[in-house]
Amino acid sequence: MNPTRYSEQEIAWLQSVDRDTVWHAFSQMSNYAGLIIDRGEGNWLIDIHGKRYLDAASSLWCNVHGHCHPAINRAIADQLEKVAHVTNLGMSHPETIRLAERLIRLAPESLKHVFFCSDGASAVEVAMKIAFQFWKQSGAAPQERNKFLVLGNAYHGDTIGTVAVGGVEQFHRLFQPLLFPVLRGPCPYGSRMHSERSEAVAQKHLDAYRSLLEEHAREIAAVLLEPLLQCAAGMVYHPPGFLKGMAELCREFDTLLIVDEIAVGMGRCGRMFACEYESVQPDVLCIGKGLTGGYLPMSATLTSRRIFEAFLGDASQTLYHGHTYGGNPLAAAAANATLELTQSMLDSGTISDRTNQMKTELEGLQSMSMVRRVDQLGMLGVVELGGPSNDPLRRLSKRVCEELLLEGVWLRPLGNAIPIVPPLSISHAELKLLFDSLRRVIQRVAMEGDNSGRLAH
Ligand SMILES: Cc1ncc(COP(=O)(O)O)c(C=O)c1O
Known part of the structure; x- marks a missing residue:
């Protein structure tokens, strides 16, 4: 957490105008509540509350070298x-x-x-x-x-x-x-x-x-x-x-x-x-x-x-x-x-090192009961969630991404899939943090599901 530079009134004003005035892309506005990002530092985004998020989606697959690269x-x-x-x-x-x-x-x-x-x-x-x-x-x-x-x-x-x-x-x-x-x-x-x-x-x-x-x-x-x-x-x-x-x-x-x-x-x-x-x-x-x-x-x-x-x-x-x-x-x-x-x-092999690390991490997720598919091409990975029957589980990826956000990792679901498209500049430690969080959250969501009987399979 970083100190915020916004007062409570300013935060309330920004949130209300954002919800009421800005029509967000690919978003249902009737219940909209998105992050408001104040700044970026390397592979991290910092919101108006001062909370830090690993930008594991490269701000929609764009920020290949992170934010504010000198x-x-x-x-x-x-x-x-x-x-x-x-x-x-x-x-x-x-x-x-x-x-x-x-x-x-x-x-x-x-x-x-x-x-x-x-x-x-x-x-x-x-x-x-x-x-x-x-x-x-x-x-x-x-x-x-x-x-x-x-x-x-x-x-x-x-x-x-x-x-x-x-x-x-x-x-x-x-x-x-x-x-x-x-x-x-x-x-x-x-x-x-x-x-x-x-x-x-x-x-x-x-x-x-x-x-x-x-x-x-x-x-x-x-x-x-x-x-x-x-x-x-x-x-x-x-x-x-x-x-x-x-x-x-x-x-x-x-x-x-x-x-x-x-x-x-x-x-x-x-x-x-x-x-x-x-x-x-x-x-x-x-x-x-x-x-x-x-x-x-x-x-x-x-x-x-x-x-x-x-x-x-x-x-x-x-x-x-x-x-x-x-x-x-x-x-x-x-x-x-x-x-x-x-x-x-x-040329230096940094991207291929990171790609290999991602491959090992994805293979490690494969055995989890809630993971239906993992795959990868370079720095474009996917974890698809679900059990043998697809339909009742459609919102799993959304729930996992919401929980990840609480852990300070930003990923955006795509149907049942969670694309893993981090900056090319992501460090070894940051990529490890991403997958550690993902593994923990998938496990937690699966257990909650088992307890409520909804996700058991
Ligand atoms: C393969 C492909 N083509 C085209 C587009 C459209 O790009 P833009 O959103 O910049 O118009 C996208 C966006 O995700 C894409 O993935």
Whole structure:
């Protein structure tokens, strides 16, 4: 506990205005009572009462180097002395140019151009528009390709376009009347930690996508997928080989491959890009979240030269798309500093050490009666709770996260799953503290359940 710098009246005022005025994302406001964070120190958040929380969710998978990192703070402060904003429409800035060059140097070789946006959904929106327009003006025979082939349970953001390609019942079903039609294949449920049958599982799903492509390839502008792991779908890990297989199908059926690395990219998956695991060269790649270390909103859509060149010509071939803050120099400065840190952590083996520690901890949880599944890709882990029957236990993960908060660990549930997505900068001791707390709380909740007869299994 740290001393608070707020009086009781100030705290009461902040809580009441927050509840009554701020409409919080993905939150039922009728009974809202969230934390109010005053500041961050390294991997910790400190609320207005002075209580400290380990930010084990990296402030929604973004703050890969924690909070108030001196190098990122300095990069932003230095840039602020020069200029805060320069439009990307017909203008540029050295920091933004340096970032574009850096991204192309780091990204899969197929990618040569960078379109800057503001958040994950806008990066996916522009990826889809680029793919659609590409076919209209590429080569000698322009083609009308207005469908996207997407994965079951996909999540790519909350704008109408990204909701159309999404498939998470709870988030997307209501908006169906507003959405354009898409082709949807199965969700490739697999595992990274338990991959005994993975080849057969990958092949089964690839066969289903082959059938869809055989029938519809000429209508499909692009296959859009989150590679290796569908995070918001409830941490669905794909069987190894599925991504590579999908990339090969895209080549065989001459359609584009868009990969959404907004959650898994930027070092989060244990490599800079998830595509590296299966040596995949996508046509378009979207990044966001950890790009600026969670400091400022910025995302980017990277494309191949072939795609970029289809937009060269007269005014009618222009990509008429843009976001006011795309390429913002403050965000670019944060991103350059972040990527330098991430790269050096990848090179020094720090991320792989932490990943191995997380693997051991997750394996240790596996034997607990209330734990149905653990899995991991780099610094993206999951603990799924429940017994043999799913339904009565749906709120377990929520209860566990509420109890964890009392212990000073912040994690956010996703259905029955608890994603474990801590900062890449988490220390050995902090990661141990996280899992010690998680083990203790799961045990306690299971015992309370047993005592009340509700959770016994
Ligand atoms: C895979 C993926 N794509 C897109 C998005 C949307 O990003 P944003 O919330 O920044 O719009 C998310 C957000 O969680 C995501 O996980």
